Amino acid sequence: MSLFRSVCTVSRFYIASSALVPGLLRFNTSNIRCFSSEKSVVHAPLFASENSINSVLTNSSILSISQHWKNTLPQGKKVSAIDLALNSVVKVFTVSNKHRTFQPWQFCLQDEGTGSGFVIAGRKILTNAHVVANHTSVKVRKHGSPTKYKAKVRAIGHECDLAILDIDSDNFWEGMNPLELGDIPSLQEKVYVVGYPKGGDTISVTKGVVSRVELLEYSHSATELLAIQIDAAINEGNSGGPVIMGNKVAGVAFETLGCSDSIGYIIPTPVISHFLDAVEESGQHVSFCSINLSYQNMENDQLRNHFKMSDDMTGIVIKKINPLSDSYKVLKKNDVILAIDGVPIGNDSTVPFRNKERITFKHLVSMKKPCERALLKVLREGKEYEFSISLKPVPRLVPMHQFDKPPSYYIFGGLVFVPLTKPYIDDASISKYALEKMPKKAGEQIVIISQILEDDINTGYNIFEDLQVKKVNGVQVHNLKHLYNLIEECCTEKLLMDLEQDNIIALDYKSAKKATSKILKKLEIPSAMSKDLKPRQLNRRRRVS
Template sequence: MGSDGKRKKRGRKSKTQTTLDPTTSTINDEVFSVNNVEIVNSATPTSANHLENRRGRPKKRLRRSPEKTPPLINGEIGVGTPVEGVARVVPAMDAVVKVFCVHTEPNFSLPWQRKRQYSSSSSGFVIGGRRVLTNAHSVEHYTQVKLKKRGSDTKYLATVLAIGTECDIALLTVNDDEFWEGVSPVEFGELPSLQDAVTVVGYPIGGDTISVTSGVVSRIEILSYVHGSTELLGLQIDAAINSGNSGGPAFNDKGECVGIAFQSLKHEDAENIGYVIPTPVIKHFIQDFEKKGAYTGFPFLGIEWQKMENPDLRVAMGMKPDQKGVRIRRVDPTALESEVLQPSDIILSFDGVDIANDGTVPFRHGERIGFSYLISQKYTGDNAAIKVLRNSKTLEFVIKLSTHRRLIPSHVKGKPPSYYIIAGFVFTTVSVPYLRSEVHISLFPFPFCLYFFLIFPMTSLIIS
């Protein structure tokens, strides 16, 4: 009790978000060295009076023998030495850049005009070959793209090399040699496993400097890519992904990039659910661009299929007890597969990999994944062997994979809509973006028009 009769209480420090400042190198007892190695020493005090502020008897500090003293490299403790801490590789923070883009969306009602410009900011990172990766929706309908490095006040004009709408990845470059000085490219790692730690780095809302959030891999499966209206392999993590994190890398404990942050789940019953584009999809995009000089897209089978988990349905389709597969409900007439595949065919295997009755294939030890993953590993123009069951007979076909050409395209790939004007009428190509932009369609040109409202399924997935 003090002289005033009041008891003093020890307060708790408020939690604050960790924001890296380019002018400092020490943050919360974590030392960032120049060789991207972090040594966390929990036994060393951060200040001289640290022991004095402790309550009780101070502990005796052990004296280190000369033969166990770690070597010094440039005045710092050597990497991998048996010190009282944990050696961990720090991600290449300097390779993460901020992307500034000026967008000009097309006006589908007046296709010869464009809408008003607006600006956005996102994240990106440097890879080999003097190139930068970011999200496709970050530079969608771009007019101008600029990049700014960490700790720099200069914005460099960037050139867009390729945009992958399906996988939501864009490839950029900068012609100014000054931009590449002192920047080391990011190295890619393997596909992580469940519970592996990940660190998302980028420039989200809430500040201007670089920000870091950490979490673990909580799920690996085929995800719905909102921007491209496709389904590809994706990672679900519990690290915070906010607006502006789009295009930022996700690192593992080795400092290797394992994905690109691109969207999150916003729902009243969900918390801390973010999604990352994994390295297999990223490498597919880069190799596709390097092989063909342009992005050609991911191949898809133009079919609709259903599961064969019902035993009566399998008997009705003439399947043997040891046969498994999925049934084709519909074949897209515009797809190349329509020449060999038919409705009610049972797909037994794809490229020699047997398909289960629920449409999954073996993925890794103890894991299964949708068989569309096998298709996404192929490139446009590759051949694939498909084994089907038709009228109780087993048939094998070799088909040529291609991108899915729909009658009504789900996106315009950043291009302005084409149109044709004749006798006062404007004809334009129907597409999903056009239908979404037109809330109503006039059916009769009378003063009292009737309107047909288009209702689209709403999704909770949003791009960050």
């Protein structure tokens, strides 16, 4: 992945506030988003000629555009999905609120934003997860209506950046038409992006072609899944809207490439169907599968000779395996994976995909259901083996995202302890090396000191911010809850903490305990710990006869 790839999600394009200059983009300091595109927005029908399009673009309301679309369609021709989109694509209004990264007991300023969505079968609305992430309010407005209807987030999949909305009002559903999912479009296939981007309040359509189909790291979740690159203009506010091919949906608009014109990305229908099927079966989003290992490509002849590969063999060599995965029980370091489910893996880790196209083998894994099995052909010390491995989602040591829930924290002696996450790494601008680490056992976390709340008790320790706490009184720290218990249950006069880089913190336990209360009161911090760390209150009510 190129270091220069600056991706932005494209839902929240401006804030409804008179204090802001109209049209200016408001940046979120915890996730700066860039955008650059000069491509014009075309409010026009699929089948109209260039002259008719120009006539429509001149002083035309959206109602006249809709009528023009109907008039330009050939008699007897089947109505296209673009026409149906007028009664399917909606504008989504959200109010969101999230906790601060470095003061997890506080909320950031409330944020108002907009995105797009569209109706699918079953009286549901599909949109992007990043449109409704950390929401406190979601409302939807359909085309031609001044009314905003309250919506409820029925299911959300942050990995695939998709969400399903429910609306109880029968009035909303009157005249609404569901759109149907289609196939993955071919290269150079024409597509149309429909939604409510910046620059206006009414529905808009932009036209383009498919540039490439490949796996992409989704910026919302840092999960690598199939994506389609198109050159149609995708602007802030388009997120969650459908991308139409023919009379069906080819994908959902969700990202654009920062500082580049005419490079947008859509979530393809296989990923959408995987999400919808999981929600239908379980009632909630189910994580995408991973083979849970790191590997090296085998493009060097000498490397292949070293692992005793014949001339007709291709594959990848295993470097590390996640101990929590089923692969760990079967595979070994330096095994060469030759094929998955009978599909040969190239020395560049790709497999055949459609007509003379190739795609990384991880796509085959990600499209499997949890606990579904994969047949791996493996070369081990010059001999071939076949292993059937159960694939399941495994939590990462460092979570890639944290949405829709309050963060965990613990304060003692002015030291603020938090579990390390990718959002924290991004905001603190610290090394991303920890992202490659794998857990040794379930529930493991990397606990760090996020900041030092100044007090005499912690004088000289301010240089230890962002360092990992390895041990408390000689006991290895497993996670934040474990650290909390070790400190709260300390029965020694001194509290010693071993940090990374061989640093040590020593505190007088009783003095640090008193200092904690003083610091909390001084800084008006409501609690020394997040709710998930607080001891559960026992039900002490007695039955009276």
